[in-house]
Amino acid sequence: MFITDLRKNFYDVVANQRVALLVAADIDALCACKILQALFHCDQIQYTLVPVTGWQDLSTAFLEHKEQFRYFVLINCGANVDLLEMLQPDDDSIFFICDTHRPVDVVNVYNDTQIKLLIKQDDDLGVPAYDDIFRDDEDGGDSGNESDEGSEPSGKRRRFDEGAIERRIERQRAKREWEARRREILFDYEQYEYHGTSAAMIFFELAWVLTKDTKDMLWWAIIGLTDQWVHDKITHMKYVSDIATMQRHVSRHNHRNEDEENSLSIDCMRISFEYDVRLTLYQHWSLYESICNSYYTACCFKLWTLKGQKKLQEFLADMGLPLRQVKQKFNSMDITIKENLRDVIEESSNKYGMKDIRIQTFGVHFGFKNRFLASDMVHAAAALLESTEKEQNDTTDNFIKALDSLSRNNLDCLKAGIDLAKKKLIAIQQTVASCICTNLILSQGPFLYCYLIEGTPDVKLFSKPLALTLLCKYLLKAFVHSTRNKRCKLLPLIMAAPKDVEKGTVIVVGIPPDSETSDKKNFFGRAFEKAAESTSSRTLHDHFDTSIIELKTEDRSKFLDALITLLS
Amino acid sequence: MDPSEVEFLAEKEFVKIIPNFSLDKIYLIGGDLGPFNPGLPVDVPVWLALNLKQRQKCRILPLEWMDVEKLEEIRELERKEDAFTPAPSSYYMELTKLLLNHASDNIPKADEIRTLVKDIWDTRIAKLRLSADSFIRQQEAHAQVTQIMGINHKAVRFISYQQEIQA
Numbered sequence: 130m131f132i133t134d135l136r137k138n139f140y141d142v143v144a145n146q147r148v149a150l151l152v153a154a155d156i157d158a159l160c161a162c163k164i165l166q167a168l169f170h171c172d173q174i175q176y177t178l179v180p181v182t183g184w185q186d187l188s189t190a191f192l193e194h195k196e197q198f199r200y201f202v203l204i205n206c207g208a209n210v211d212l213l214e215m216l217q218p219d220d221d222s223i224f225f226i227c228d229t230h231r232p233v234d235v236v237n238v239y240n241d242t243q244i245k246l247l248i249k250q251d252d253d254l255g256v257p258a259y260d261d262i263f264r265d266d267e268d269g270g271d272s273g274n275e276s277d278e279g280s281e282p283s284g285k286r287r288r289f290d291e292g293a294i295e296r297r298i299e300r301q302r303a304k305r306e307w308e309a310r311r312r313e314i315l316f317d318y319e320q321y322e323y324h325g326t327s328a329a330m331i332f333f334e335l336a337w338v339l340t341k342d343t344k345d346m347l348w349w350a351i352i353g354l355t356d357q358w359v360h361d362k363i364t365h366m367k368y369v370s371d372i373a374t375m376q377r378h379v380s381r382h383n384h385r386n387e388d389e390e391n392s393l394s395i396d397c398m399r400i401s402f403e404y405d406v407r408l409t410l411y412q413h414w415s416l417y418e419s420i421c422n423s424y425y426t427a428c429c430f431k432l433w434t435l436k437g438q439k440k441l442q443e444f445l446a447d448m449g450l451p452l453r454q455v456k457q458k459f460n461s462m463d464i465t466i467k468e469n470l471r472d473v474i475e476e477s478s479n480k481y482g483m484k485d486i487r488i489q490t491f492g493v494h495f496g497f498k499n500r501f502l503a504s505d506m507v508h509a510a511a512a513l514l515e516s517t518e519k520e521q522n523d524t525t526d527n528f529i530k531a532l533d534s535l536s537r538n539n540l541d542c543l544k545a546g547i548d549l550a551k552k553k554l555i556a557i558q559q560t561v562a563s564c565i566c567t568n569l570i571l572s573q574g575p576f577l578y579c580y581l582i583e584g585t586p587d588v589k590l591f592s593k594p595l596a597l598t599l600l601c602k603y604l605l606k607a608f609v610h611s612t613r614n615k616r617c618k619l620l621p622l623i624m625a626a627p628k629d630v631e632k633g634t635v636i637v638v639g640i641p642p643d644s645e646t647s648d649k650k651n652f653f654g655r656a657f658e659k660a661a662e663s664t665s666s667r668t669l670h671d672h673f674d675t676s677i678i679e680l681k682t683e684d685r686s687k688f689l690d691a692l693i694t695l696l697s
Numbered sequence: 698m699d700p701s702e703v704e705f706l707a708e709k710e711f712v713k714i715i716p717n718f719s720l721d722k723i724y725l726i727g728g729d730l731g732p733f734n735p736g737l738p739v740d741v742p743v744w745l746a747l748n749l750k751q752r753q754k755c756r757i758l759p760l761e762w763m764d765v766e767k768l769e770e771i772r773e774l775e776r777k778e779d780a781f782t783p784a785p786s787s788y789y790m791e792l793t794k795l796l797l798n799h800a801s802d803n804i805p806k807a808d809e810i811r812t813l814v815k816d817i818w819d820t821r822i823a824k825l826r827l828s829a830d831s832f833i834r835q836q837e838a839h840a841q842v843t844q845i846m847g848i849n850h851k852a853v854r855f856i857s858y859q860q861e862i863q864a
Contacts, residue, residue: 170752171752171753171754172752173752340717341753343753394797394801394802394804394807394808395808396801396807397801397802
């Protein structure tokens, strides 16, 4: 059931209890976790934090902890599947689920006792009405009635029997019709997968209601929202309206302390609204590198072609920026250039067809040196979360490191994350360039398909879901810009990359077509399931996003064929 | 004494806070505290004030000597006199560090206060060095030191040890 009053029905309930926090491995979940941890520290609520990367992890974690804990808080996992059936909990376990995955499973919505959903109901949920999908079975009563009636005197029995049989046939027909309609409604409801309001924002609102919201929590909520935008989980409209909500909170915080006479210490955190250029990490890199490695500019200029490189040089000349300045670290650029940089870039980019070079976002500023944009933090934390630096990929270690990098006092963690993010972006750009130049993207009819071969450089980086999704998005955009085929521009993309060499598996990701007004609804989850069933391929649907699966390398071709037939 | 011990003792000083919760009077070994009512100022020791601040249950009001004009006066006085002048409080350095690290958003002009306190500290340390130096050169047996605070004791021992080695 949905919880509307978070404070009364969630926070006060867990106030004196021990809670198990099961957190999924994405940045929004990490931010929500940080906010909740800060609230728990304020009120000294004991909790255990367990990172989970998939359904199997979730089940194992639940089995380990179900003896000691009665209250479980699930962040960004658990809403889109029948949780009670999967976990088989005892009757007194209560689950609080704050998840952005939609559609929410109908069993979770209509369960009144054990499942509490911390989800805002004004999201476009579209949950089917109760009576359309559940109904009490009346057949047992009817047939009992009929047998009673059958003991009537024999003279009247024949007539009653005919009436009774007709009524029974009528009821059965109605039941079949109802069931057919139910299947249709459920199919429509569960067909497309999409995302709702950020979990971090929901917990920030809880903090606000408790008047325990601080600037740190506000910043984490902003990072959670930006993560949804960077990894393409929400539509542009929703992003803009959520930014407006956050902007109200930011102005509230800024008005509280700033005064002409009593200005704040320089060490205090200042969050400001920025209408900044869409160049990833540009303040921590050189402007030139940032333009080359941000997907928006790289795709619009087509930087994998020679013509594109020339266009870039023209663009820089048009802005009046000398190459020497542009290629050095951003912080060492001339102050006169840095002052009007955004306006200059916007003006010139309009001439080159990049209309949305600027995007609304927030930046933070504390101490004398430290300025970060929300998207910088998202990229850094994502790079740390999925880092393949160490040989044994310890997911818990990476999780804790990424969690630490979000705090203000772990700046070297954050710097390390930014370096990893730079390497990741460069790897993505190079892979995109090679895929386009060698025509690795094939049109299979209803969708586009690309497979990264074993020996591709940095392929280990792309065995992780977030990195692969980012690569997918950039590749699709680049493809749309480079192809002449009008039909291909509207196709979705499926990408496969080797995941585990010893086990011989690949990770497969599907994303919806790239368009300005896309509603980001992804139908590949159901499609993958059906295709796997029909070909009995050995697949693992372990990830919380149903559009990301693991597949055995040998079954790849028959799986693809099944998909093609399914989607044509 | 260890600097951490000195800081521990500094936390016993009282500071005014404005809580946002209510609680009856609490009876602790060190004394009675409270009652706490939202919006009404109450005196508590610094250790409790910092704990409550970190749990976002109160707002700390700046100490009366933590004011830019007062500190400027004290600094000028310190610079003029050769001997030590009364410091703002017995534990001014420790209190400044604690309060400005944890509650700098409640204290106006925190950066200037930090600079001024550091100036006062530097002046006093310089005087200490000078006097310890002259003390050892003149081979005096006793010296009268007034107005030196706990954290300076350790500085005295260190400086005199240094001087001993040089002499």
